[in-house]
Each structure stands twice: as C-alpha cells, then as structure tokens.
Amino acid sequence: MFGIGFWEVVLILVVALIVLGPDRFxxxxxxxxxxxxxxxxxGKELRDEKDHDASGHE
Structure with a gap:
C-alpha cells in the first residue's frame, strides 16, 4: 500500500487521532x-479504456 508498512499506517492514524480528536477523526x-x-x-476505468482502445486498433 503506497510503499508504507503496517506500523507506519498505525502511527499515522494515532497522530491523526491525537491532532483531530475523537470527534472529527x-x-x-x-x-x-x-x-x-x-x-x-x-484508475480501473482508465486501464479498461486503454485496454479497449489497444484491442480496437489491432
């Protein structure tokens, strides 16, 4: 997930909870x-469209 690990995500969530408070989190x-x-x-729509365009020009 975006090149960050589980503990980095946990740290970000804890900091966000502290900064925003339990009401806004x-x-x-x-x-x-x-x-x-x-x-x-x-992203899926763009990939599907690209694949559709590529297959139509064979």
Missing part, C-alpha cells in the same frame, strides 16, 4: 475511504 476516515475508492475506480 471518524469523519476524516470516511472521507479518506471515499477518496481512495474513487481513485481506485478512476
């Missing part, structure tokens, strides 16, 4: 999850 986590899903979807 869940909102940030939901937003980050949504952004990651959208980026993965966009």
């Amino acid at each position: 869940p909102e940030l986590a939901r937003s980050a999850g949504k952004l990651i899903r959208e980026l993965k979807s966009l």
Whole structure:
C-alpha cells in the first residue's frame, strides 16, 4: 500500500487521532475511504479504456 508498512499506517492514524480528536477523526476516515475508492475506480476505468482502445486498433 503506497510503499508504507503496517506500523507506519498505525502511527499515522494515532497522530491523526491525537491532532483531530475523537470527534472529527471518524469523519476524516470516511472521507479518506471515499477518496481512495474513487481513485481506485478512476484508475480501473482508465486501464479498461486503454485496454479497449489497444484491442480496437489491432
């Protein structure tokens, strides 16, 4: 996952929880999850389109 390990992710989450507090952290986590899903979807769409274009020009 982006070249970072499990403990780095844990450290980032702990720091975010301390900085944001327990009230805003869940909102940030939901937003980050949504952004990651959208980026993965966009990447898949671009790969599919590239594959479709490549197969159409044979």
